[in-house]
Amino acid sequence: MFLELKNTTFGYKNPLIQEVETGLQLGETCLLIGNNGVGKTTLIKSILNQIPVLDGEIRLQNKQIKDLSNKEIAEQVAVVFSKSQIPANYTLTDLIALGKYIHYPYYFELTDEDKVEVEEIIYSLNLSQYTNFPLQKLSDGNLQKAFIGRALAQNSPMIILDEPTTHLDEENKIIILKLLRKLAKTRNKLILFSSHDWRLSKEFADKIWLVNDGILDAGITEDILLKHDELLNPNIFHVNEGFVPPQIISPALHKEMLYSFLQKNASKNLSTLKFEFIDPFWLISGPDFQQKCGSFSEVADLIANIG
Structure with a gap:
């Protein structure tokens, strides 16, 4: 098991998600789903050792996350948050290439092989026309795709994405999710991404982690959906007091x-x-x-x- 959560409780002073016992393998794509405020981002930051767990442990390749350095974690896990700081005076290519520098001291230059891989990532994200664009001139959607490109360039075994399709239209959502699933299957990467857009995302996820009422329910996507009828059946809101439905x-x-x-x-x-x-x-x-x-x-x- 590449990622293991062993009786893990997530939160700050008070628990948000309690006694989680699950794990994920390389080659799997997992959708993390739940309402706002249930602890999805807290869980992600705990996996990155940015927030300590309240109880239990998190293991990467059988090593406790708390015992790993930031560099060791970055070599194993690339991350894309829904809101990221935009580096000043960077072009799109500069940002994506930045993912390569986790493997080098800051004064090293990229190899020709690295540069080719960066170009391939740009092409796969349908961003070739923006190669030399300053980041400040990119739309929110293309900027989000550029940050995803940086994570891909990092070449870590695991990629975590917090709401990666928030600013994207339907076509670009599908481009991103297809690419992530292809990476998982062809390059044996573990993809964990959070999303509210489960109707689209479920088509690309092998497993679902559903957070609800402080509990994380984990399993094969179809099993989780069938267990939770509220995910499959849309809410019907009653907003007209004079209306009695047929x-x-x-x-x-x-x-x-x-x-x-x-x-x-x-x-x-x-x-x-x-x-x-x-x-x-x-x-x-x-x-x-x-x-x-x-x-x-x-x-x-x-x-x-x-x-």
Whole structure:
């Protein structure tokens, strides 16, 4: 086991995540998920030995993290935080190349092989057109990708990313997550990343660490999702006091969209109606009628005419 958490409790003065017993192997990609404030960043910083654990221990390659120097940890673990300090007067290439200097004294120059690898990382992140751009002129998304590039250049066996896709659009999220998974499988790296975007991220994660109510539930992605129904079923929020919903028979996402639409557009009791989604239309049944609607506009017209 490359990373082991042995009866580990994370927090500051008070525990945030208690008695964690789990681990991860090289070649695995793990999604760390949980609401804001549950301790995800604290857990990450503890793995990096930036925050001491309250109890138990963390081991990297069977060595306690607290016994390793900062350089030894950096050689084993590269990290990307959601907010990073931007070095002054650096170009994109300078920042990514900085990941190489963990292996050299500061006065060394990169080898030709290092420079080629930096160029390959830039290309893989779809950043070639920004090679010599000052960091201050990059968009938030491209800047985030540049920091991810620096972590890749570090060539550590493990990469930790705290909300790596926060500033990215859907296309670039997929580029990053595909690249991380490819690294895990082809270069035998361990990838641990936190995200709120579990609907997308779950497709790329072998395992999930779910933090909830002070407990970390760890396991194969599909096992964790099936154990926690709240992750798969979207919340339906009731914000219209005059609205009483109908019976809705449909997939969860369609149900969420219909519920949202109806309560914004119908401040009335619809409990006598039944909505059934039969792709591509809604079959709407009442006490004395049945009608098909192919769009929400048609649904709105129907609801408006119901007393």
